[in-house]
Amino acid sequence: xxxxxxxxxxxxxxxxxxxxxxxxxxxxxxxxxxxxxxxxxxxxxxxxxxxxxxxxxxxxxxxxxxxxxxxxxxxxxxxxxxxxxxxxxxxxxxxxxxxxxxxxxxxxxxxxxxxxxxxxxxxxxxxxxxxxxxxxxxxxxxxxxxxxxxxxxxxxxxxxxxxxxxxxxxxxxxxxxxxxxxxxxxxxxxxxxxxxxxxxxxxxxxxxxxxxxxxxxxxxxxxxxxxxxxxxxxxxxxxxxxxxxxxxxxxxxxxxxxxxxxxxxxxxxxxxxxxxxxxxxxxxxxxxxxxxxxxxxxxxxxxxxxxxxxxxxxxxxxxxxxxxxxxxxxxxxxxxxxxxxxxxxxxxxxxxxxxxxxxxxxxxxxxxxxxxxxxxxxxxxxxxxxxxxxxxxxxxxxxxxxxxxxxxxxxxxxxxxxxxxxxxxxxxxxxxxxxxxxxxxxxxxxxxxxxxxxxxxxxxxxxxxxxxxxxxxxxxxxxxxxxxxxxxxxxxxxxxxxxxxxxxxxxxxxxxxxxxxxxxxxxxxxxxxxxxxxxxxxxxxxxxxxxxxxxxxxxxxxxxxxxxxxxxxxxxxxxxxxxxxxxxxxxxxxxxxxxxxxxxxxxxxxxxxxxxxxxxxxxxxxxxxxxxxxxxxxxxxxxxxxxxxxxxxxxxxxxxxxxxxxxxxxxxxxxxxxxxxxxxxxxxxxxxxxxxxxxxxxxxxxxxxxxxxxxxxxxxxxxxxxx
DNA sequence: ATGGACAATGTTTTT
DNA sequence: CATTGTCCAT
Numbered sequence: 001x002x003x004x005x006x007x008x009x010x011x012x013x014x015x016x017x018x019x020x021x022x023x024x025x026x027x028x029x030x031x032x033x034x035x036x037x038x039x040x041x042x043x044x045x046x047x048x049x050x051x052x053x054x055x056x057x058x059x060x061x062x063x064x065x066x067x068x069x070x071x072x073x074x075x076x077x078x079x080x081x082x083x084x085x086x087x088x089x090x091x092x093x094x095x096x097x098x099x100x101x102x103x104x105x106x107x108x109x110x111x112x113x114x115x116x117x118x119x120x121x122x123x124x125x126x127x128x129x130x131x132x133x134x135x136x137x138x139x140x141x142x143x144x145x146x147x148x149x150x151x152x153x154x155x156x157x158x159x160x161x162x163x164x165x166x167x168x169x170x171x172x173x174x175x176x177x178x179x180x181x182x183x184x185x186x187x188x189x190x191x192x193x194x195x196x197x198x199x200x201x202x203x204x205x206x207x208x209x210x211x212x213x214x215x216x217x218x219x220x221x222x223x224x225x226x227x228x229x230x231x232x233x234x235x236x237x238x239x240x241x242x243x244x245x246x247x248x249x250x251x252x253x254x255x256x257x258x259x260x261x262x263x264x265x266x267x268x269x270x271x272x273x274x275x276x277x278x279x280x281x282x283x284x285x286x287x288x289x290x291x292x293x294x295x296x297x298x299x300x301x302x303x304x305x306x307x308x309x310x311x312x313x314x315x316x317x318x319x320x321x322x323x324x325x326x327x328x329x330x331x332x333x334x335x336x337x338x339x340x341x342x343x344x345x346x347x348x349x350x351x352x353x354x355x356x357x358x359x360x361x362x363x364x365x366x367x368x369x370x371x372x373x374x375x376x377x378x379x380x381x382x383x384x385x386x387x388x389x390x391x392x393x394x395x396x397x398x399x400x401x402x403x404x405x406x407x408x409x410x411x412x413x414x415x416x417x418x419x420x421x422x423x424x425x426x427x428x429x430x431x432x433x434x435x436x437x438x439x440x441x442x443x444x445x446x447x448x449x450x451x452x453x454x455x456x457x458x459x460x461x462x463x464x465x466x467x468x469x470x471x472x473x474x475x476x477x478x479x480x481x482x483x484x485x486x487x488x489x490x491x492x493x494x495x496x497x498x499x500x501x502x503x504x505x506x507x508x509x510x511x512x513x514x515x516x517x518x519x520x521x522x523x524x525x526x527x528x529x530x531x532x533x534x535x536x537x538x539x540x541x542x543x544x545x546x547x548x549x550x551x552x553x554x555x556x557x558x559x560x561x562x563x564x565x566x567x568x569x570x571x572x573x574x575x576x577x578x579x580x581x582x583x584x585x586x587x588x589x590x591x592x593x594x595x596x597x598x599x600x601x602x603x604x605x606x607x608x609x610x611x612x613x614x615x616x617x618x619x620x621x622x623x624x625x626x627x628x629x630x631x632x633x634x635x636x637x638x639x640x641x642x643x644x645x646x647x648x649x650x651x652x653x654x655x656x657x658x659x660x661x662x663x664x665x666x667x668x669x670x671x672x673x674x675x676x677x678x679x680x681x682x683x684x685x686x687x688x689x690x691x692x693x694x695x696x697x698x699x700x701x702x703x704x705x706x707x708x709x710x711x712x713x714x715x716x717x718x719x720x721x722x723x
Numbered sequence: 724a725t726g727g728a729c730a731a732t733g734t735t736t737t738t
Numbered sequence: 739c740a741t742t743g744t745c746c747a748t
Contacts, residue, residue, distance in 0.1 A: 059738070087738075113738090250737080252735080253738075353736075354736085355734055412724080414725095415724095416724050538738090553736065555736045574734095577734095578734095579734095616739060618739090
């Protein structure tokens, strides 16, 4: 196969490894995705295995899509029929097919993190427990851990009194899930694994089907996932895993990098292949990365090397506070773009906590420069989006109590708390799901189980129930988009959410964005839509097309690469995070997180340390991150504060009341486009960064070599365009 | 039942 | 400080 020539000897060895277990330990930027895709191509093209018999699992949809795409590039249509997806999506598919063996039906809904907390709160309420003493978050973490260890409530490990209580909550939580025909994220893995464990004939079926199993980011697997993989590979034992223990950053989610060690123990005939050559970064960046990660005890030492040359030194920059830090980041990006040293899309800004994105966003907004932000929660966590999804989920599965309770009085239809409490207890007594009773009430205008409800409430509920009936009947033939349109129309959602304020308008625009998304599921249908929406990862929301800087957490950065990387907020307490101070394992993970961030950079790396940080509105002095002390000074270059003019160079103040023009109002055409060179009689030569039309004029952001960033109105400034 | 005013409380990372 | 929840008046 001629494409093998494009690989180095270690990569070739991995791709062409024979049958049996293979463990590839791949350093950052060592071409592990390439190895995985070539391996799949090799199995199909060279070993003659049909794609149907191959399973490849990843952790994000984005990674899965990328792999699918690259395999197709290598093989063309021959690649069709591969099973390639995330752990969770693959499990969901198996569970829908095998639901007959399990305590739920194939039309289960998937509950997200938010719904899970709602369920825990409900369980606490049902058991009359104090949510202050048993915070929903901590209880949920305990449940999640148990599920990762494949333990149902009966097998919940008990070590103290608190565990007894948590066990009862867990038990109630599972009952609530069962009553709603719902599964949470962890259930997807748990039930698939138990299915394989308890039904040998099912296990056999899948193990015989998947002649080859391939796994990406193996260090991120938890107990359930690892056990599942062993079942799936139990017949052929052709299991090919790729990972890097130094990039294990999800221990808090149950991931256990020691699965890499277990793998070698459980499959003693494993071929171990090391990929050390880095194709991404300059040697300076790799040297810094190694200096940081070498401090972690008990790891297999790995040398990272590249033939890309030494490259520039790593820039370390101290600012007065986090505001200035953000301003410096934005200005540096603008300067490098203006000098044509880089494109806007070549930049990424990484931080430890999501809250840190705010100042950065403000700085970009202030400079009028576009950016993109990684984070599914930002969109799917919004109230209006959750409402609409809940409506759709309810239609798909009327037993979904979480969704029912969410929307039964949204928009308000006079069904209040008291009515609902009574309704729920009546449903419990009649041993049927509240949604079922509601449907019955809608059909007959009467339900024998709901006699105790006051008349006014019954009328409101009957009307809603009747609508739900219609939607359910239509759901069969209607595509997700049309169904969503009907619901929006019939409940008059727009007038509920769009109250005329800016916020209301934005909320409605979000609904329209979801509508656009639903439009992509005309053929694939409601189930797939709901499933994809439930299982999006933050990384999946990163637009790859737009050529603008990315803002993202260090966690979300894994697997990505950028020419220029800023890591901001390098203070003790943030990175490493204060919550890990007293936990050695946690501190090691913080260090790996820093390592992941560093190794995303191809050419230039900026490490930023603000001297003060504002928390809760007050600015407080900070302590420099202890990790910085591990970097030898000769690898670093300090960038001074001297010639900065952020404060004076930007007279523009963003204004909330600034009118935005619709298409019809646009009377002029833009004259300046990003990248164009201009000459200004006073400010000299500059480069256009951004331009937009406003009030019959064109507002242009220009970076001038001599005076920095300026915002000018085209009609007033006597600028010349240069060629 | 609904909406407004005020208080408390919080910041880790996410499939 | 900025969001979220809780209480109270309508």
